[in-house]
Amino acid sequence: MKTTKSLHAQHHKLADNDYQLKVLETHEVATADFEKFEDKLKQIHLFPFKPVKTEIFQVNVGYMCNQTCSHCHVDAGPDRKEIMTRETMQLCLEALATTDITTVDLTGGAPEMNPDFRWFVEEISKLGRKTMVRCNLTIIMANKKYHDLPEFFAQHKVEVISSLPFYNKSRTDAQRGDGVFEDSIAALKKLNAVGYGREGSGLILNLVYNPSGAFLPGSQIILENQFKKELKRLYDIEFNSLFCITNMPISRFLDYLIESGNYESYMQKLIEAFNPVAAENVMCRNTISIGWDGNIYDCDFNQMLGLKVNGGAPNHIKDWDLDKLNSRDIVLNQHCYGCTAGSGSSCGGSVA
Numbered sequence: 001m002k003t004t005k006s007l008h009a010q011h012h013k014l015a016d017n018d019y020q021l022k023v024l025e026t027h028e029v030a031t032a033d034f035e036k037f038e039d040k041l042k043q044i045h046l047f048p049f050k051p052v053k054t055e056i057f058q059v060n061v062g063y064m065c066n067q068t069c070s071h072c073h074v075d076a077g078p079d080r081k082e083i084m085t086r087e088t089m090q091l092c093l094e095a096l097a098t099t100d101i102t103t104v105d106l107t108g109g110a111p112e113m114n115p116d117f118r119w120f121v122e123e124i125s126k127l128g129r130k131t132m133v134r135c136n137l138t139i140i141m142a143n144k145k146y147h148d149l150p151e152f153f154a155q156h157k158v159e160v161i162s163s164l165p166f167y168n169k170s171r172t173d174a175q176r177g178d179g180v181f182e183d184s185i186a187a188l189k190k191l192n193a194v195g196y197g198r199e200g201s202g203l204i205l206n207l208v209y210n211p212s213g214a215f216l217p218g219s220q221i222i223l224e225n226q227f228k229k230e231l232k233r234l235y236d237i238e239f240n241s242l243f244c245i246t247n248m249p250i251s252r253f254l255d256y257l258i259e260s261g262n263y264e265s266y267m268q269k270l271i272e273a274f275n276p277v278a279a280e281n282v283m284c285r286n287t288i289s290i291g292w293d294g295n296i297y298d299c300d301f302n303q304m305l306g307l308k309v310n311g312g313a314p315n316h317i318k319d320w321d322l323d324k325l326n327s328r329d330i331v332l333n334q335h336c337y338g339c340t341a342g343s344g345s346s347c348g349g350s351v352a
Helices: 017-025 037-043 086-097 117-126 138-142 149-155 169-176 180-193 220-235 251-259 263-272 276-280 300-304 322-326 334-340
Strands: 056-060 103-107 130-135 159-163 205-209 241-244 287-290
Touching: 017 251, 017 334, 037 334, 056 086, 056 300, 086 117, 103 117, 117 130, 138 149, 138 180, 149 180, 159 180, 169 180, 180 205, 180 220, 205 220, 220 241, 251 263, 263 334, 276 334, 287 300, 300 334
Parallel strands: 056 103, 056 287, 103 130, 130 159, 159 205, 205 241
Antiparallel strands: none
């Protein structure tokens, strides 16, 4: 596994949200004048950019993780101590109970490392809501206390969404660290063993693919077929769907782009691949994102840039008001091109 420190622990300048925004908005590291994202939306009459209806309540329960992946937009890792308290989780539950939102999406870091993670899942289940967990797979194998996570997930009908950069060792370990592929395969087998990904089980196991370099993901359908064929052939592993997610030019991936000299060309690729259909269907239009400290954001990516909701909407869970949130203007910046390029990208993969 990668033991590299997070940008935060390194006191790296890109750990500062204001500096990241400076890079995205100015000529700090690029000479080109990139068209403003909001101007793109004006051209297709989608500005101001508004929510449609909030259907997903996404909660980041902390930045602590057992991995330090090279592309991570959260800058998560073992050295990150930001963690959601049970008190803030309770506020989330109280807010959720006032709505008809059907789905709670738990993310991190490795959300399972939050000491109140299982309690939170149980309480969400009591509200009759569907829970999704973004599991990095290796956490299941990391320590004995996590070995029964597949059974716990199955008990509460949790939908598991797991990152797997590729169906071979070299490409997976290059992005996520030595030994990650082997542990991921072992974890997938444990999930399959309790029914996840198996036809007719009702237990959903979806995988996530991120490109390993400065390029856009290929066809989600083609990649899904490849993953299914090879994982079944090589390891007898089954899963439901593959989500292709474009790497956002923020945090560690932004650091990679700058250090490799690919920032300007990557941004140009995203802009040239802008898809109006994808723009209409991006996740911030039906999702609200709650940070580990209770602050409210339009999406997980805005959260990592410190861009809270605005337009008169409450920006902390203690002041929850869904009507005001549903009428807000969504906060935009240049990283939004990542969600609208090509077939589009969201936490659920392609959107166009």
